[in-house]
Amino acid sequence: xxxxxxxxxxxxxxxxxxxxxxxxxxxxxxxxxxxxxxxxxxxxxxxxxxxxxxxxxxxxxxxxxxxxxxxxxxxxxxxxxxxxxxxxxxxxxxxxxxxxxxxxxxxxxxxxxxxxxxxxxxxxxxxxxxxxxxxxxxxxxxxxxxxxxxxxxxxxxxxxxxxxxxxxxxxxxxxxxxxxxxxxxxxxxxxxxxxxxxxxxxxxxxxxxxxxxxxxxxxxxxxxxxxxxxxxxxxxxxxxxxxxxxxxxxxxxxxxxxxxxxxxxxxxxxxxxxxxxxxxxxxxxxxxxxxxxxxxxxxxxxxxxxxxxxxxxxxxxxxxxxxxxxx
Numbered sequence: 001x002x003x004x005x006x007x008x009x010x011x012x013x014x015x016x017x018x019x020x021x022x023x024x025x026x027x028x029x030x031x032x033x034x035x036x037x038x039x040x041x042x043x044x045x046x047x048x049x050x051x052x053x054x055x056x057x058x059x060x061x062x063x064x065x066x067x068x069x070x071x072x073x074x075x076x077x078x079x080x081x082x083x084x085x086x087x088x089x090x091x092x093x094x095x096x097x098x099x100x101x102x103x104x105x106x107x108x109x110x111x112x113x114x115x116x117x118x119x120x121x122x123x124x125x126x127x128x129x130x131x132x133x134x135x136x137x138x139x140x141x142x143x144x145x146x147x148x149x150x151x152x153x154x155x156x157x158x159x160x161x162x163x164x165x166x167x168x169x170x171x172x173x174x175x176x177x178x179x180x181x182x183x184x185x186x187x188x189x190x191x192x193x194x195x196x197x198x199x200x201x202x203x204x205x206x207x208x209x210x211x212x213x214x215x216x217x218x219x220x221x222x223x224x225x226x227x228x229x230x231x232x233x234x235x236x237x238x239x240x241x242x243x244x245x246x247x248x249x250x251x252x253x254x255x256x257x258x259x260x261x262x263x264x265x266x267x268x269x270x271x272x273x274x275x276x277x278x279x280x281x282x283x284x285x286x287x288x289x290x291x292x293x294x295x296x297x298x299x300x301x302x303x304x305x306x307x308x309x310x311x312x313x314x315x316x317x318x319x320x321x322x323x324x325x326x327x
Contacts, residue, residue: 028274032268033065034271036089043153074153079091079093095119095257127196128217147177150179181200199257201292202241235258280301280316
């Protein structure tokens with residue numbers, strides 16, 4: 001028994017070390033592989049969708065009898081609702097949205113039984129305005145036409161909280177619309193919006209396309225970090241968007257929210273362990289899908305607050321790093 005455990009740990013560790021270069025499959029056998037595995041990703045021009053397609057391809061290789069697909073969604077809230085109603089088995093979600101799912105608050109009428117596979121990377125909050133806009137901070141958006149993200153997205157949740165913290169409420173409210181990143185970018189370029197929010201990985205294709213075709217800039221949000229942490233979530237972090245990411249004149253200081261890969265609590269342990277193994281063992285394939293996969297790391301992956309690790313994921317981490325708990 002001990003020999004088998006040592007061998008399993010050695011194999012997992014070896015694949016973690018070599019994953020970026022070679023892509024190493026370490027998945028345990030799944031007793032009853034599902035016929036279909038739907039990954040609730042995000043908007044077609046966002047990072048979730050590209051990352052999700054890469055993961056679906058890797059899972060199709062690891063589970064050859066399973067039809068693994070990534071689907072376009074509105075984002076985090078929509079994704080978790082799909083887990084809840086059984087129309088998806090895997091979902092990307094922002095940690096602040098997941099926190100409300102766990103407690104059954106905000107957009108969720110009741111607690112959703114979700115568990116985490118891994119913390120993936122951190123979303124940067126973008127607040128995009130025309131280059132000649134008088135707005136310098138989120139507080140300056142009062143009275144302006146602002147898209148807060150698609151309905152059912154994590155962007156919407158984060159944007160509404162930022163507007164509240166910045167005092168853009170009541171008589172100082174913005175005229176809000178709810179558009180995805182592609183429609184928001186199109187409306188801003190056409191002069192139908194004064195600003196829009198987007199929470200996404202770096203770079204986000206829809207933002208890059210706008211920067212390449214229209215004079216825009218990003219507003220800093222770092223002045224709201226302390227209050228956001230105090231009022232809403234201690235896991236909101238400082239996140240700088242470097243000038244080089246989009247070819248902008250200067251760095252933009254702001255906030256970020258971690259992304260989690262989620263499943264239902266009742267996913268079989270062997271399937272959750274195989275999913276976790278595939279995630280790490282196929283990092284080269286995921287990097288080809290989107291560069292945010294470079295942030296996938298064993299040490300940070302287990303930090304999935306506010307969602308507990310799935311026991312199957314915890315089993316994988318214990319094999320590679322003894323001492324990991326699933327509580």
